[in-house]
Amino acid sequence: xxxxESQTKYIFVTGGVTSSLGKGIISASLAKLLQARGYSATxxxxxxxxxxxxxxxxxYEHGECYVTEDGAETDLDxxxxxxxxxxxxxxxxxxxxxxxxQSVIEKERRGDYLGxxxxxxxxxxxxxxxxxxxxxxxxxxxxxxxxxxxxxxxIESLPYVEAIRQLRWELGxxxxxxxxxxxxxxAAAKELKxxxxxxxxxxxxxxxxxPDILVCRTEKHLNDGIRNxxxxxxxxxxxxxxxxxDTDSIYRVPxxxxxEQLDLRVLNKTxxxxxxxxxxxxxxxxxxxxxxxxxxxxxxxxGKYVELMDAYKSIIESLIHAxxxxxxxxxxxxxxxxxxxxxxxxxxxxxxxxxxxxxxxGERGIEGKIAAITYAxxxxxxxxxxCLGMQCATIEFAQNVLNLKGAHSxxxxxxxxxxxxxxxxxxxxxxxxxGTMRLGAYKCKLDLESKAFSIYKQETISERHRHRYEFxxxxxxxxxxxxxxxxxxxxxxxxxxxxxxxNHPWFVGVQFHPEYxxxxxxxxxxxxxxxxxxxxxxx
Ligand code: GLN
Numbered sequence: 001x002x003x004x005e006s007q008t009k010y011i012f013v014t015g016g017v018t019s020s021l022g023k024g025i026i027s028a029s030l031a032k033l034l035q036a037r038g039y040s041a042t043x044x045x046x047x048x049x050x051x052x053x054x055x056x057x058x059x060y061e062h063g064e065c066y067v068t069e070d071g072a073e074t075d076l077d078x079x080x081x082x083x084x085x086x087x088x089x090x091x092x093x094x095x096x097x098x099x100x101x102q103s104v105i106e107k108e109r110r111g112d113y114l115g116x117x118x119x120x121x122x123x124x125x126x127x128x129x130x131x132x133x134x135x136x137x138x139x140x141x142x143x144x145x146x147x148x149x150x151x152x153x154x155i156e157s158l159p160y161v162e163a164i165r166q167l168r169w170e171l172g173x174x175x176x177x178x179x180x181x182x183x184x185x186x187a188a189a190k191e192l193k194x195x196x197x198x199x200x201x202x203x204x205x206x207x208x209x210x211p212d213i214l215v216c217r218t219e220k221h222l223n224d225g226i227r228n229x230x231x232x233x234x235x236x237x238x239x240x241x242x243x244x245x246d247t248d249s250i251y252r253v254p255x256x257x258x259x260e261q262l263d264l265r266v267l268n269k270t271x272x273x274x275x276x277x278x279x280x281x282x283x284x285x286x287x288x289x290x291x292x293x294x295x296x297x298x299x300x301x302x303g304k305y306v307e308l309m310d311a312y313k314s315i316i317e318s319l320i321h322a323x324x325x326x327x328x329x330x331x332x333x334x335x336x337x338x339x340x341x342x343x344x345x346x347x348x349x350x351x352x353x354x355x356x357x358x359x360x361x362g363e364r365g366i367e368g369k370i371a372a373i374t375y376a377x378x379x380x381x382x383x384x385x386x387c388l389g390m391q392c393a394t395i396e397f398a399q400n401v402l403n404l405k406g407a408h409s410x411x412x413x414x415x416x417x418x419x420x421x422x423x424x425x426x427x428x429x430x431x432x433x434x435g436t437m438r439l440g441a442y443k444c445k446l447d448l449e450s451k452a453f454s455i456y457k458q459e460t461i462s463e464r465h466r467h468r469y470e471f472x473x474x475x476x477x478x479x480x481x482x483x484x485x486x487x488x489x490x491x492x493x494x495x496x497x498x499x500x501x502x503n504h505p506w507f508v509g510v511q512f513h514p515e516y517x518x519x520x521x522x523x524x525x526x527x528x529x530x531x532x533x534x535x536x537x538x539x
Contacts, residue, residue: 007174008136009270012164013147014211016200017182021217022253026180026244027147028084031255033263034143035085035256036278041143042135043081044093045074046128048149048156052098056434061311067156067464067516071440077147079516080250083321086521095131095218097156103127120159128163142272152179153203165208176269179204179211180244181220183226192220193231201234213240213265221245240265251287251320251520254280272315286520289324296329297534300349302372302389303358304365306334312358313384318518322527328535332475335372337365345375354382354534357389359466359513363412370396382506382533384526385499387467390509391421392470393500397484411469422472424495430468438465442490444497444512450487451508452498455529461488463497463512469509471496506533 011030015023024045031041047054054062055073066079074094081089104127116123135144143262148164150157168175181197197216204211216222216237222230222243222278231238247253257263258278267274280337299319307310316332323330333352340348345368349355355376357369369389373396376383385393391409398407398420404411430436441462446453453459473494476486488498488510501507510526518524 008139008141009143009174009176009264009272010132010136010167010171010305011143011145011176011178011270012167013145013163013178013180014152014204014209015148015150015180016152016203017196019151021180021182022244023147023149023180024080025250025253026178026215026257027077027145028080029257030178030262030266031081031143031145032084032283033258033278034266036280036283037263037274038276038279039142039272040140041085041145042087042089042093042141043078043085043145043147044095044132044135045077045147045149046131047075047094047096047159048154048160049095049096050098050101052102053094053096054306055437058092059305059308059311063308064313065466066314067439067466067513069441069464071464073435073439073466075149076313079317082516083317083519084254084473086519089222092131092134095128097159100124100131100159101128121162122518124159125163125166129167130493132163132167146531152200152207158207161207161209173269173271176213176266177204177211178208178213178215178266180215180217183216183222185218185220192218192222192226192429194233197230198233206237210235212236212269213242213262214236215242215244215262217244217246219246249287249290249373251283254283255287281372282521286324287326290320292327293323293329294327294386295535295538296331297323297354297531297538298331298333298352299354299356299531299534300333300335300352300372301356301358302320302337302340302369304360305336305358306336309334314513314515314518315358318515318527319526319531321518321520321523322531325523325528326531328531330531330534333368337368337372340368340371343371345371348372348493349375349381353538354380355420356530356531357383357385357392359387359389361388361411366392368410370399374400377504377507380505380537382530382537383504384530385509386515387511387513390499390511391471393468393507393509394420394479394484397479397482397501398475401482401484402478409469410493416473419472420475422468423468424470427468437468440464442497442512443492444488445491446498447485447487450485450498451500451506452487455508455525457525460491463510463514464516465512467511472498505537506530 034041064076072091078089226237227241319330369392398404404418407418408416410419483502486496499509514526
């Protein structure tokens with residue numbers, strides 16, 4: 001057990017200068033280091049947009065929608081938190097402005113404010129503070145790290161910065177602000193520039209918040225001169241100017257932060273003991289394997305958002321975890337499903353040793369996904385279908401093996417004569433989009449003779465979901481007779497969770513999202529075995 005003071009410490013991570021500096025990774029890295037020193041930590045993301053959650057946002061807007069055990073549709077940064085810490089997050093770990101306002105407006109309608117004028121300060125800021133403190137309740141965690149989305153200076157993040165200002169007064173030493181900024185390198189002048197950081201800190205100061213620690217994202221090392229200059233202009237000590245240099249893997253950032261002593265500075269400022277050295281041997285082992293693979297393998301990821309790496313973040317990270325476990329570098333070939341047409345799949349998928357068909361919604365790109373599956377099935381290439389990818393695999397099988405002409409999903413073709421994928425019964429009553437899918441963790445029972453069981457090595461598993469449609473059990477007998485079997489079933493509803501092909505070295509479709517549960521400490525067995533199968537195929 002860690003030596004800890006009795007009070008939960010609240011750490012805020014804000015961002016300045018520009019978005020995409022990696023606040024999520026810095027927050028996760030700091031939490032990782034604190035965890036490695038024996039402290040418990042959780043991370044929360046506050047997003048300043050009006051959507052209640054990112055569930056209704058399309059991936060072009062916001063990248064992947066991550067799903068927690070309790071069925072919250074959340075920001076993709078929560079995926080990083082779980083992958084780094086190996087601790088599940090929940091609804092409480094992601095709050096948006098929309099949710100804050102919704103709650104305040106509900107209270108106003110109930111009459112909770114007893115006739116007061118309801119205002120941004122104090123009502124909205126109180127609601128924000130309450131969401132932050134909720135995670136610190138009952139002293140569940142030594143550290144609650146709260147990442148504020150967006151960039152300081154944006155109109156929409158103002159109430160959050162104001163809430164931090166108020167909390168600093170309330171919490172004193174139990175509260176700390178880390179501000180992440182950019183120190184750009186001007187190639188023409190051959191110089192790193194500190195002015196954007198100075199301005200960004202000034203903006204914070206105008207709002208009444210003095211950052212305690214500055215983490216400076218940079219592509220060149222910060223020398224002492226630069227550190228001293230930033231310290232001088234920004235009211236911090238030069239030890240609190242932390243360099244965050246560009247690196248080839250997000251998983252290296254905790255080690256970089258350790259070298260820069262970010263964790264020590266945090267412990268020192270919050271009066272927490274730092275005599276326990278961080279236990280990072282497993283993490284270092286992972287980095288070692290990541291850096292020195294014995295082989296490499298190419299895997300195609302077929303989807304319709306491939307121009308956007310963030311859209312499939314968790315799948316990509318799961319493949320990195322699985323590759324590292326197998327000491328194999330996984331080369332991910334992003335394949336746009338709309339680019340698979342007129343029989344060109346044999347060219348596009350020529351040198352790959354595995355095919356993943358990604359989750360998704362709507363009919364765009366479906367034909368390309370189905371063609372890719374035919375190719376993987378008939379060429380015995382290892383195949384993993386996730387959610388829509390599994391649904392497409394059953395449609396492909398119905399069309400091409402069972403010869404059911406026009407077989408399809410009710411989602412894309414409501415008048416199909418063979419609705420292989422139909423709408424789940426409880427979804428038929430649903431008429432609003434937000435938060436109404438089958439979401440979060442559900443149990444699945446595996447057939448003991450199946451590939452799935454040989455992968456999981458346990459009879460009952462639990463995985464996370466996000467869907468409205470399901471395999472239509474009316475057709476199951478016919479499928480099984482022809483070699484595609486349901487090897488995983490939800491014990492309560494009989495819903496098909498896993499389909500696999502018998503006469504194929506590795507062909508598995510899953511209705512759930514295994515990618516949400518893969519972490520550095522616990523790479524997901526489905527991905528690990530899939531990569532292994534791809535390595536075998538290559539041989
Ligand atoms: N669109 C499909 C459904 O709702 C698949 C969803 C997904 O891939 N996440 O069932």
